[in-house]
Amino acid sequence: MTFLWWLPAAPDAVTRADAEAAARRVLASLGLTAIDLGIHPRGDTVDRMGYVGWHTWLWAESPSDRQWGPVEARATDSGISVSLSARVAEVTWEMGNGDSLACQRGTAWSESRTQGGRNVASPDCGYVYAEDGRYTVTATSEWAVDWTAAGYTGTLPLTLSRSADVMVGELQSVAVGG
Template identity: 60%
Template sequence: MLRSRVKSLVFALFLALGWTSAVIDARADPGDPLCTLVNPINGRCLKWITISTLDGQVTATGSADGGSGPPRVCAYAGKPLLCETALGSWSSYAGAWCRLLPDQPALTDPIWEGRSDGAVYSCTRARFDGLPDPALTSLWWLPAAPEAPDPEVLARRLLASIDFQSPELGIFPRGDTMQRMSFVGWHMWLWAAPASELQWGPVTDSVSEGGVTVTLTATVSELVWDMGNGDSVSCGKGTRWSASVTGGRNVASPNCGYVYAEDGRYTVTGTSHWDVDWSGAGQSGSMPFTLSRDAEVIVGELQSVNR
């Protein structure tokens, strides 16, 4: 039986009122992570680049590729603030986070004060600590929409909300028990066996906020097999083994396979490399990440008996 374990911290993003942050695996060398954007409120890293590997194993990945330029800076009374939250985008005019009211009041409503331009928004003011206070929410007329949210921030938040998984690993001989072990010199077949599009893609999703719509598409570009002995094999989806294709004979996979030279017990790790492209508000970028899954494989030695 295959034993799986998602172990790459990939895009471990914690959401705090609209911000995203990266968590770097503690096993990585201290000099490896390179943060390129920090949340001024809590000091967490908001944008990072891919770090190196440790003993051939990816410990954390991320990307600042395709960034949207300098981040938007928001402040009130000299204090830095989050520009986008679940309660809207920061409006310097209102001194609050505002989002457009879906059903606009009639122009005869007193909130318009005789105006006919602009629009009515639901606006939330900040608490003493600089975070939005839902209790301080009221309707405001604004002459223009709040500053648009950063599309890259929206893309990262959307990416973090999708439950991506590493694909199931197809292996023959399975090698998960002594009865189904593989053998030295035997052509092992390797393939991805995704249970859904969340394990291989393509996955397409979008999010809209503050008048900005961001769409992303994610798909696996390759599956790299670490065979547990220092060797690795880079493949696409591979070909599923079947007795009808091979006739039960020891033949090589047409596109993804491996032959062990020594017997033993090996931990095989399949690492899926995902390509993520996003676009919105006239901007675009990429946010690659990786996910891994393990399988234990027993490889035995064929014995011949002479009579």
């Protein structure tokens, strides 16, 4: 006598591509956003215009966890358990004239930090314009997103950007004798 046993088919093994795709979907659900731009002088009106040769301070303005991190998440996507850890690794500031610089969070400008509003350089993230004009300043946050799912691990790149228009004028003086 012969017995046949029917066993259910083994579930398909989770591939690295499946695990990474699940991690990407969990990442997309987190609602991470670009930083709000802290710029001084703001340059958004004639009264708050920046000046040629003046130190412009740049910083992440009051960043929330969703703008800076770290953000930790655990979720199940398509039956795959995913763990994520996301944080901003660096901010690249494009100054609108072809120049760029990389910074961390930066230091917010204040009168006390500049001895009453003097032309003092930012301690960690600043720029000096050499020509007057209108510039579009863009801050791009480079995120490092570490993930683990189904026995796989990796890092997902994520970039988020925000821009602001800045006016830079030129101060000129005339010495009159007499």
